[in-house]
Amino acid sequence: MELLILGLVLFVGGHSVNLFANQWRNSMVEKVGLLPWKGLYSLFAIVGLVCLVYGYGDARAEGVYLWQPPVWTRHIAALLTLPAFLLLFASQIPGNRLQVATGHPMYLGIKLWAFAHIIANGGLHDVLLFGTFLIWGIAGFAVSRRRDKAAGNVREYKGLMRDGITLVVSLGAWAGFAFWAHAVLIGVPPFGA
Template sequence: MTLLILGLATFLGIHSIRIFAESFRNAQVAKLGLNGWKAVYSIVSIAGFVLIVYGYGEARLTPVAIWTPPLWTRHLATLLTVPAFILLAAAYVPGTRIKRAVGHPMVAGVKIWAFAHLIANGTLADVLLFGSFLAWAILNYASARRRDRAAGTEYVTGPITRDLTAVVVGLAAWTAFAFWLHVWLIGVRPFDG
């Protein structure tokens, strides 16, 4: 559990700098340059992610049950991840109406993903992992929207085909993950039960 906690603190800590320490971030960008800051940010993020993966895998070997979720929560979680994948895709397709409406679709997708997994899993490691990501995503989303309002950020939209692209790519990624990758990477079949 120690590695999981250390990984969460590292990964979410570096990802929380704009929420809690914008002036520190700006000072680092001024000192290191934008690319230098991105390099440090990426290295710390990767280190945190690796610790999360190993820590969560280790914690799953000796699970500490907090509650036993009903079977239907697994199916609900699987369905809730559909919009999460579409939002993730919309974050990378420029000029979507989705991004204009949501502002920060990746963070919104993380909120849905974390909530979905939190309701479907009842071990201590699950609560730490998904609860931490949910709390971070809520705080990050609110902070990012405040920055948008302060900066007067307007998200420009392009043709509707961009939204259709985000939906198709999101659905394709969800299908691949739900039916093949989730069991291969995590060891759990979302539709079993």
């Protein structure tokens, strides 16, 4: 469990610097330069992700369970991840309707993904991992929306083509992950019995 916690601190903590310590981040960029800062940031993210993956696997093997969710919650979680994928890809394709409407669809997608996994998994490690991401998604969305409002940021809608690309890419990625990659990478088929 310690490795999972370290991974969360490094990965989520590193991704939170811009949210909660933006002035410190800017001063560090001025001191060391943008490229060295990005290199250090990437190193933290990679080390954090590796610790998360191995720490979660180790904690899952220990099997400390708080509750035993019914099998049907896995199916609900798999379906909830569909809009989570849509929101995730909406954050990466500029000018689509979801990005314009929400401002920060990635945080909304993270919240939905985390919530879906909390209801489908009853382990202490699940609550720790997905609960941390849920809280981070809530906080990140609130902070980012507040900043946008204060700065007067408005995103420009660039037409149905962007919406179509977002939808097609999201559906394809979700289907690939839900019906193949999740079982291969995580070891659990979302629509399995």
